[in-house]
Amino acid sequence: MLGQSKITKNHIFTIIRHLFIIITCILVIFPLFWMVSTSFKAPSELFTKDLRLIPHNPSLINYKNVFSEWPVFRWILNSAIIALGMTLGRVLTSILAGFGFGYFKFRGKTLAFLLVLWSMSIPFMTTMIPNYIMVSKLGLLNSHTGVILPMLGYGFGIFFIRQHVMSIPPSLFDAAYLDGSNSWQILWRIVVPVIKGSLLALTVLIALEAWNIFFWPLLVLTRDTMHTLPIGLTAFQDAEAGTFWGELMAASTIASIPMVALYIATRTYLIEASITTGLK
Amino acid sequence: MKKRNSIGRSRFITPYLYIAPAFITLAVFMYWPLLYNIILSFFQWNFISPVKNFVGWENYKILLSDNVFSRALINTFKYIIGILPFTIIIPLFFAHLVASFAKSKAKRLYETLLFIPTAVSFAVASFVWVWMFNPLGGVIDRFISLFGSTQSIPWLSSATLAPIAVIIVSGWRLLGYYMIIFTAALLTVPAEYTESAYIDGAGAWKTFWYIKWPLISPTTFFVFITTVFFASSQTFIPIHILTRGGPYRASANLMYVVYEYGFRYFNIGLAATTATLTFLIFVLVTFAQIKVSERMVHYDL
Numbered sequence: 001m002l003g004q005s006k007i008t009k010n011h012i013f014t015i016i017r018h019l020f021i022i023i024t025c026i027l028v029i030f031p032l033f034w035m036v037s038t039s040f041k042a043p044s045e046l047f048t049k050d051l052r053l054i055p056h057n058p059s060l061i062n063y064k065n066v067f068s069e070w071p072v073f074r075w076i077l078n079s080a081i082i083a084l085g086m087t088l089g090r091v092l093t094s095i096l097a098g099f100g101f102g103y104f105k106f107r108g109k110t111l112a113f114l115l116v117l118w119s120m121s122i123p124f125m126t127t128m129i130p131n132y133i134m135v136s137k138l139g140l141l142n143s144h145t146g147v148i149l150p151m152l153g154y155g156f157g158i159f160f161i162r163q164h165v166m167s168i169p170p171s172l173f174d175a176a177y178l179d180g181s182n183s184w185q186i187l188w189r190i191v192v193p194v195i196k197g198s199l200l201a202l203t204v205l206i207a208l209e210a211w212n213i214f215f216w217p218l219l220v221l222t223r224d225t226m227h228t229l230p231i232g233l234t235a236f237q238d239a240e241a242g243t244f245w246g247e248l249m250a251a252s253t254i255a256s257i258p259m260v261a262l263y264i265a266t267r268t269y270l271i272e273a274s275i276t277t278g279l280k
Numbered sequence: 281m282k283k284r285n286s287i288g289r290s291r292f293i294t295p296y297l298y299i300a301p302a303f304i305t306l307a308v309f310m311y312w313p314l315l316y317n318i319i320l321s322f323f324q325w326n327f328i329s330p331v332k333n334f335v336g337w338e339n340y341k342i343l344l345s346d347n348v349f350s351r352a353l354i355n356t357f358k359y360i361i362g363i364l365p366f367t368i369i370i371p372l373f374f375a376h377l378v379a380s381f382a383k384s385k386a387k388r389l390y391e392t393l394l395f396i397p398t399a400v401s402f403a404v405a406s407f408v409w410v411w412m413f414n415p416l417g418g419v420i421d422r423f424i425s426l427f428g429s430t431q432s433i434p435w436l437s438s439a440t441l442a443p444i445a446v447i448i449v450s451g452w453r454l455l456g457y458y459m460i461i462f463t464a465a466l467l468t469v470p471a472e473y474t475e476s477a478y479i480d481g482a483g484a485w486k487t488f489w490y491i492k493w494p495l496i497s498p499t500t501f502f503v504f505i506t507t508v509f510f511a512s513s514q515t516f517i518p519i520h521i522l523t524r525g526g527p528y529r530a531s532a533n534l535m536y537v538v539y540e541y542g543f544r545y546f547n548i549g550l551a552a553t554t555a556t557l558t559f560l561i562f563v564l565v566t567f568a569q570i571k572v573s574e575r576m577v578h579y580d581l
Contacts (some may be wrong), residue, residue, distance in 0.1 A: 100298030130313035187354035212401030263399035274464035
């Protein structure tokens with residue numbers, strides 16, 4: 001009885017706030033829960049009238065079908081190759097150019113940097129047709145290179161790295177220069193170690209985008225053995241047989257696991273990187 | 281002192297070598313295509329034929345006299361306006377709410393859960409929602425039927441609901457990313473500012489509105505710009521998977537129309553013209569945004 005009087009208005013307010021956010025979390029996460037739950041449902045449990053949040057007889061049949069009837073291993077491999085190539089390429093070109101803009105003074109720098117900033121606001125739809133023509137003329141349709149190449153120049157990455165390079169105290173550079181280091185050594189021995197947290201965040205952001213990229217591969221990779229995982233998902237919708245919902249949700253689960261895991265593991269870096277970029 | 285700061289930093293050719301890889305790829309796959317796209321808008325071509333016919337302003341006339349373009353333009357703005365609450369109001373609200381909790385396991389859990397949808401691809405997000413919207417046994421209908429209704433909501437086949445479905449899917453997918461951005465922004469507001477406001481007797485709402493909101497305005501502006509960008513490009517994926525632009529193009533935005541003209545009807549001229557007009561609208565919008573930001577964004581922290 002004594003304890004109850006201690007529950008002040010403030011406590012109740014806190015409890016309400018917690019309850020409110022718990023309900024929101026449940027709502028936000030529900031679609032993914034439903035995806036995983038469906039992936040374990042045998043066909044007989046897909047179209048039930050009751051809510052059936054959890055399958056009565058969990059089954060692995062969808063996962064088995066996914067791997068035996070569709071070239072999912074091939075799709076995973078394609079996604080991995082493209083994600084790796086695009087991530088490495090973007091990170092590398094961004095480091096080099098970001099360092100170039102942040103460290104050096106040179107003629108035409110302002111104009112070049114404005115062009116880089118501007119590239120961030122050019123919608124892909126305004127360049128996709130010429131890009132498609134170019135890639136097809138180069139004979140790169142249905143190739144990983146054809147997907148990766150036009151994606152390499154990354155305005156945001158250049159801007160991001162430049163901001164970080166400029167926040168490094170100049171005395172650090174000068175000391176290294178007087179020790180006889182050239183700019184290449186300064187980049188890899190000073191800049192990269194100093195900004196490695198943010199660099200990791202940038203890498204994760206690019207990897208997320210690269211693993212999940214949909215539109216451009218949809219145009220370039222038309223052969224089904226060349227599909228990436230997100231594109232491959234469209235194969236579960238069949239014009240005649242309808243949609244294989246169980247298999248589709250199983251493949252979606254498989255496609256989501258690596259990135260969700262990566263995301264949870266690096267969440268704090270992402271927040272920190274957003275702070276230090278300053279966005280100003 | 282100034283001179284000292286720049287020792288060794290003005291070599292003649294070295295800087296250009298550093299920016300070359302990125303700059304060349306941008307030039308080849310962005311700046312040049314942008315120009316080439318404008319050139320293509322004056323031709324009639326079907327991708328395959330060896331000759332491109334010069335048609336002058338014909339494509340522009342066709343496009344502007346037809347309602348496909350204007351409807352797609354309206355839909356594009358509809359998506360921007362519909363998605364903005366999911367990228368500004370809701371994430372800011374929840375970032376603020378979660379930030380107000382004391383450090384605890386529960387707080388970490390809330391953050392993690394709310395962020396997760398962002399790690400999922402737009403394609404997965406779209407397919408999962410198509411399954412939830414399904415008129416035969418979709419979970420949303422099943423849930424509603426618990427309350428006695430037997431009607432199924434035609435999410436994807438109604439001209440009014442289809443764009444809303446696209447907005448829901450995109451909003452759900454983007455929410456977490458913008459929560460990260462606002463969580464970070466709120467962390468940069470110095471505690472002394474909010475504390476002194478509190479001591480001066482300002483309530484939570486006033487503290488937010490007069491202290492935090494102006495201080496995070498650069499972030500809000502950044503979010504606004506990226507939302508315009510996302511809402512006009514990334515929505516392609518939910519549109520493609522949910523509705524294919526239908527019913528009767530009710531959910532098609534400009535990007536979808538470019539895709540349809542180009543890769544379904546192989547009318548490159550019209551596709552390029554749509555893209556060019558979109559680009560011009562984007563330039564105007566970007567310009568307007570910069571003008572607005574000069575008046576409303578406070579960079580003085």
